[in-house]
Amino acid sequence: MSRLIHSFLMAGALSLAACGSKEAPKPEPKIETPKEEPEDLGSLVSVKKLTDGVWIHTSSKALPGAGVLPSNGLAVADGDGLILVDTAWGELATQELAKKLKKETGKDITKVVITHFHYDRLAGVDWLEDQGATVYTHPDTPGLSLPLGTPVPNTTVPELSEIGARTNIGPIEISFPGPAHTSDNLMVWVKEPKLLFGGCAVRADHHKSLGNLAHADLSNWGKSIAWAKTTYGDARMVVPSHGNPAGAELLVHTMALVEKTVKETKD
Ligand SMILES: [Zn+2]
Secondary structure: OHHHHHHHHHHHHHHHHHHOOOOOOOOOOOOOOOOOOHOOOOOOOEEEEEEEEEEEEEEEEEOOEEEEEEEEEEEEEEEEEEEOOOOOOHHHHHHOOOHHHHHHHOOOEEEEEEEEOOHHHHOOOOHHHHHOOOEEEEHHHHHHHHOOOOOOOOOOOOHHHHHOOEEEOOEEEEEEEOOOOOOOOOOEOOOOEEEEEEEOOOOOOOOOOOOOOOOOHHHHHHHHHHHHHHHHHOOEEEOOOOOOOOOOOOOOOOOOHHHHHHHHHHH
């Protein structure tokens, strides 16, 4: 998308957001849609600024039968440090990510949120803990990752076991919308720019299916997305784990995919 079209769309979104409100809308920070850059190909991980104090990181893996799959996470400025939302897809990629973030922001990763127990979310968590970062995750995540032989986070947030629980960590809110892609999937709300990281519970607009259902809870996925729509419906950007960020319409799109998949499994 060109910068011009993007600016036009954002202007439209802002004017729509103002409809029905008697108060003048508060100016909101600009959020940039990341652009693909050919020089990133061949790199383990890329970092792109989304808005002031928020970056998206993307790493890729070639999967048999699925081609090259990109995987996203965030980095959010938190005082002198950074909160990393999910690691890169590999320990070496996570080490490269930390270096790139230091170069881009001048800050080190001090906190890490792991949004569920799969490898694309937590591959570098052992190394980050060794570097002194504090890890936040659902209380079930260590027990779920252990049998898979993946790194196991050492710390959790006990209160996130309750569906609808929300925990504040500086500029972000971590929430547990309920089971979806996995039973432990968390979401992260970056408060100031109103940006939602939906993780693997949210699908990108080009996705025609819900993706990997190996550990999914189809009977509750819709309820969890409905909770996210109610709670974060004013999101100005929604970032899925795989694919391009877009607006809150990704929650509507995901809900339609859930309903379609539930129907297909019943037929
Ligand atoms: Zn997953």
